[in-house]
Amino acid sequence: MSLDVFARFTDNYIYERSYSFSAGGWSEWTRVPSTMTFQGDPAACSWGTNRIDLFAVGSDNHLYHKWWNGSTWLT
Amino acid sequence: MVSLGLAVTAGFPDVTAEHPYYGAINDLASRGIISGKPDGKFYPDYPVMRQQFAKMIVKTMGHPVPPDIECPFTDVLDPDPTSTDPLYPGKYVAVCALHGITLGKTETTFDPYSSIQRFQVLSMVVRAVDEVRPGLLVTPPGSFTPTWDPAASPQHGLNAARAEYNGLLAGINLTGLDPFGPMSRGEIAQVLHNVLVKIESSTTTTTTISPVWENVGGLCFTSPAAATWGANRLDVFVGGPFDHLWHNSWNGTSWFGWDDLGDITTGDPDAVSWGPGRIDVVWPFASGATQVRWKYWEAGAWHPGGTVAFVAADTGPGICSQDEGRLDLFGVNPSGGLGHRSYAGAWEVAWENLGGLILSNPAAASWAFGRLDVFVRGPLNHLWHNSWNGTSWFGWDDLGGTLASGPAAVARAPQTLDVFRCLCSLHG
Numbered sequence: 001m002s003l004d005v006f007a008r009f010t011d012n013y014i015y016e017r018s019y020s021f022s023a024g025g026w027s028e029w030t031r032v033p034s035t036m037t038f039q040g041d042p043a044a045c046s047w048g049t050n051r052i053d054l055f056a057v058g059s060d061n062h063l064y065h066k067w068w069n070g071s072t073w074l075t
Numbered sequence: 076m077v078s079l080g081l082a083v084t085a086g087f088p089d090v091t092a093e094h095p096y097y098g099a100i101n102d103l104a105s106r107g108i109i110s111g112k113p114d115g116k117f118y119p120d121y122p123v124m125r126q127q128f129a130k131m132i133v134k135t136m137g138h139p140v141p142p143d144i145e146c147p148f149t150d151v152l153d154p155d156p157t158s159t160d161p162l163y164p165g166k167y168v169a170v171c172a173l174h175g176i177t178l179g180k181t182e183t184t185f186d187p188y189s190s191i192q193r194f195q196v197l198s199m200v201v202r203a204v205d206e207v208r209p210g211l212l213v214t215p216p217g218s219f220t221p222t223w224d225p226a227a228s229p230q231h232g233l234n235a236a237r238a239e240y241n242g243l244l245a246g247i248n249l250t251g252l253d254p255f256g257p258m259s260r261g262e263i264a265q266v267l268h269n270v271l272v273k274i275e276s277s278t279t280t281t282t283t284i285s286p287v288w289e290n291v292g293g294l295c296f297t298s299p300a301a302a303t304w305g306a307n308r309l310d311v312f313v314g315g316p317f318d319h320l321w322h323n324s325w326n327g328t329s330w331f332g333w334d335d336l337g338d339i340t341t342g343d344p345d346a347v348s349w350g351p352g353r354i355d356v357v358w359p360f361a362s363g364a365t366q367v368r369w370k371y372w373e374a375g376a377w378h379p380g381g382t383v384a385f386v387a388a389d390t391g392p393g394i395c396s397q398d399e400g401r402l403d404l405f406g407v408n409p410s411g412g413l414g415h416r417s418y419a420g421a422w423e424v425a426w427e428n429l430g431g432l433i434l435s436n437p438a439a440a441s442w443a444f445g446r447l448d449v450f451v452r453g454p455l456n457h458l459w460h461n462s463w464n465g466t467s468w469f470g471w472d473d474l475g476g477t478l479a480s481g482p483a484a485v486a487r488a489p490q491t492l493d494v495f496r497c498l499c500s501l502h503g
Contacts, residue, residue, distance in 0.1 A: 002486075005450050005458060007478045009477050015476065023139040035287055041435070041480045041482070042298070042483040044301060045303045045309065047307075047308070048306065054483070056288075062291065062292050063290075063299055073286075
């Protein structure tokens with residue numbers, strides 16, 4: 001159970017910060033592991049506690065996607 | 076006097092190197108999970124109260140102990156005025172309940188002062204490991220004969236057999252030990268040491284994180300919006316060619332392909348689903364003033380929703396849903412500050428003004444009915460957060476960062492009453 005917030009930082013990588021209800025606090029900002037940089041705002045959605053789908057637009061104007069399975073980021 | 080926790084270890088005079096649990100006791104003491112009595116001895120043969128074991132297992136698993144968590148059991152002191160640890164025992168027992176490590180004796184009682192039995196220890200340990208490392212403790216094959224007959228306890232027998240098969244009782248000679256008898260401090264140290272060895276050896280085989288992204292294609296002239304109505308279903312929206320809103324969806328196997336919805340968008344869309352078969356999309360349309368337009372997918376077709384609100388020039392909306400039939404829309408009020416309006420069969424006609432200096436489009440999420448969290452880039456290019464608890468807005472909260480974009484927000488929640496109840500007790 002958590003709240004997850006994503007944003008593009010000034011280095012154009014996407015960063016994440018999470019609020020854990022069981023721990024009662026916010027994590028530090030961490031960079032989403034990435035081979036590429038982005039433009040604009042990211043978007044995210046979730047269908048369960050162990051799933052986040054994250055989207056962002058690359059410099060080629062294509063949409064890019066990766067997902068979190070509860071313990072790691074996958075493509 | 077309870078003296079678990081703060082560990083100063085220089086070995087214990089009553090635990091010599093020949094003692095069967097010497098290694099385990101000193102390992103746990105060095106990690107601060109257990110400590111000796113005030114006289115410096117460990118008393119490895121003494122029993123352990125159930126509330127003492129709650130603290131031991133919480134520290135072994137490394138679970139955080141929120142100082143405001145409420146203990147669900149009425150027979151547990153919170154706190155014990157004679158203890159030097161203000162979290163003992165109530166907060167530790169509450170964390171055990173939160174993680175499903177203990178189920179209590181009844182819904183409201185824990186029986187904190189009884190000596191914990193071997194069977195009870197093994198059930199709590201198995202539940203604790205199952206939560207953090209599902210699948211690590213495998214089910215014994217039919218050929219395995221546990222020392223203690225599982226039929227002796229419908230509640231604990233199979234947990235004890237699984238603990239034994241997976242090595243959590245290694246180093247303990249079970250012959251002659253009564254599974255319903257009190258487990259000694261030494262035996263418990265050995266079990267918790269075995270748990271740590273088991274978990275730590277499993278983390279050496281972590282999967283590698285993929286830094287690669289999947290290219291979904293498209294030609295995006297705006298930021299994306301994403302929504303899901305359930306497992307293996309994704310819907311994404313962007314402003315694309317002809318300034319139209321474009322849509323793509325994932326069915327669990329493949330992407331459908333980019334679909335021109337025809338609506339003109341002059342900025343970033345946002346989208347949400349309140350349940351299977353329903354998607355709501357909002358996007359900005361600048362024609363003089365900037366409108367927020369709305370359409371929704373229901374019964375297998377798109378339905379136009381018209382203009383819902385006006386927002387500041389060059390900004391876009393954020394949307395989330397607290398429940399089926401409910402929407403919450405956020406946008407930068409043309410007169411400044413963040414605006415909010417909700418939908419429950421009809422849209423509210425005016426913005427509720429949450430104030431703030433808003434430098435991006437908002438992102439919103441809801442983890443339960445009556446709960447809203449909204450995020451924006453604000454002063455100092457930090458992330459700023461405001462939340463609704465069903466009664467009032469908390470106010471803007473600085474979450475730092477060096478943002479160059481607006482945020483995306485998502486709540487991860489199982490849709491169960493149990494979790495909701497825990498959260499209510501966590502947050503007052």
